[in-house]
Amino acid sequence: MTAETVQPQQPLLRVQDLKIRIQMDNGVMNAVDGVDFEIRKGKTLGLVGESGCGKSLTSRALIGINPKECETSGTIAYRSSQEPEAKGEALDLLALDPNGRKIRSIRGRKIAMIFQEPMTAFSPMYTIGNQIMEAILIHRTKNKKEAKKLALEMLGKVGISDQEKRFDQYPHEFSGGMRQRAMISMALSCNPELLIADEPTTALDVTIQAQVLELMKRLQQEFGMAILLVTHDLGIIAEMCDEVAVMYLGKIVEQAPMKEIFRNPKHPYTKGLLRSMPRLGGNKAKRLESIEGSVPIPVNMPPMCGFYDRCKDRIEGVCNRQSVPATQISDTHTVRCFLYSDQKGGQ
Ligand SMILES: Nc1ncnc2c1ncn2[C@@H]1O[C@H](COP(=O)(O)OP(=O)(O)O)[C@@H](O)[C@H]1O
Ligand SMILES: [Mg+2]
Incomplete structure (x- = not known):
């Protein structure tokens, strides 16, 4: 290697051979079956596939929050550019004790996650403001006044007006869209390097969905974080992603830059997903073609x-x-077919 050789930038996260097995009454389910992907700094990777293909298990595995029955193997190499991890080699997140101090210092602080249902992130017992402030107090500052100021600022950034009043309200006093915004503000309050967003807008109506996606994009530009965006909706992928991984039955069946997936899909499953996608201004009378059959359960496959x-x-x-x-297929395009x-x- 010569001195001029440019080292390609290492990805923020490299997942290799991730497997999640769950013991069922009738055998072992290989719910995630040898998944590989990379997330680059500041970029958005879309993980797309029908319900039940293993997207949530995969994304939760990254921060070690799957339930105990999920037997997980593989490596998740995390290469932070923030201290103290920045000093060393990549850190294998899967090798960490899921209840230990190290992963807890990363989870929420450097890798944050938002969900389809914001009530899984908020407790109904405390005010929204207190919960956002709590996250800031754990990870960013011990100063309560400063934490409150940051929390109010974050509520403003996600487009919640009248923050002082909203700060003291409980989750049930927020509408669905507002709760989603509040969850995003909590996730981003610690300025994470990676945001994992698991179907973040699935429960919202289309107008609010568009606003929340727009908000995520804007905040990504402002904070420079990477996003793993999990969705079953290719429209959202087209809107948001740099790279796409198409998942089917626990495996990634196709992976490429977003434009390549739409222009030059290879896997029959990806082609099927694209055909079933509603088109803006398309002929509504024409029935959408959907993929026949349903996803089998991967037990004793x-x-x-x-x-x-x-x-x-x-x-x-x-x-x-x-x-x-x-x-x-090319340097950036792989297919399993x-x-x-x-x-x-x-x-
Ligand atoms: N704790 C669990 N116990 C048993 N089966 C599970 C558990 N969690 C997920 N599964 C099953 O694993 C498969 C993948 O689940 P999931 O990752 O939630 O899919 P997706 O997010 O793509 O809809 C599904 O068949 C689901 O029913
Ligand atoms: Mg899911």
């Missing part, structure tokens, strides 16, 4: 393509006989 039963392009004797390797693979043994 034989090694085969999980999309086999629903795939119009399946190759019998190939796709149902072995697990599917990832094929590199035998239509593009040289490794079609087993016919």
Whole structure:
């Protein structure tokens, strides 16, 4: 390597071979089955797929908040540019004790998470203001006056007016959209490097949804954080993301920059998702094409393509006989489908 060789920037987070198994009465469910992805500093990665494919388990695994029955393996290399982690090598978040001090200093402070249902983030027993202030007091300052000032400032940043009054209200006094904004303000009050947003706008009506997405984009520009945006909605992906990972039955079946996914989708599942996407100004009379069939439950699955039963392009004797390797379409585009693979043994 010469001195001029430019080192590509290391990703903020590199997830490798993430597996989550859950013991069920009728066998082992491989709910997340060997997931790899990277999140770059300041960028947005979209994780998209139908309900039940393992998006929430994957995103919660990053900060170690899945329930005990989730047996998790793999590595989650976190390369912070903030002290004290910035000094050393990447830190494997999965190797940390999920109840230990280290992960607790990262969770909420450097990696924050917001959910579809804000009531999972707020306790109904305390005022919104107190809860945001509490997060700031744990992670940022011990000074109560300063913490309150920061909390009020954050409420203002997410577009909540009359902050002094709102500060003293309880979660039930906020509308759904306002609670979502308040949760975002709590998540961002510690200026995290990574925001994990799991279906953050799914419960909101479209107008409020657009406002919340706009807000996230604006705050990302202001604070420079990376976002992992989990959604089943490709419209949101198009609006928000730099990179996309398409998930199906516990696996990432296709991954590429956002524009590439929309212009040049490869996996039959990605193509199906795109066809089922409503188009602005499209012919409403035309029925949306949706993907037939439903996602199977990955309990005692034989090694085969999980999309086999629903795939119009399946190759019998190939796709149902072995697990599917990832094929590199280009430097930035990978797909897990035998239509593009040289490794079609087993016919
Ligand atoms: N604690 C659990 N016990 C048993 N099954 C679970 C548990 N958590 C999730 N699952 C199952 O794992 C699969 C993936 O779940 P999840 O990650 O929540 O999917 P998504 O967020 O993509 O809708 C689903 O089939 C779900 O029912
Ligand atoms: Mg989910």
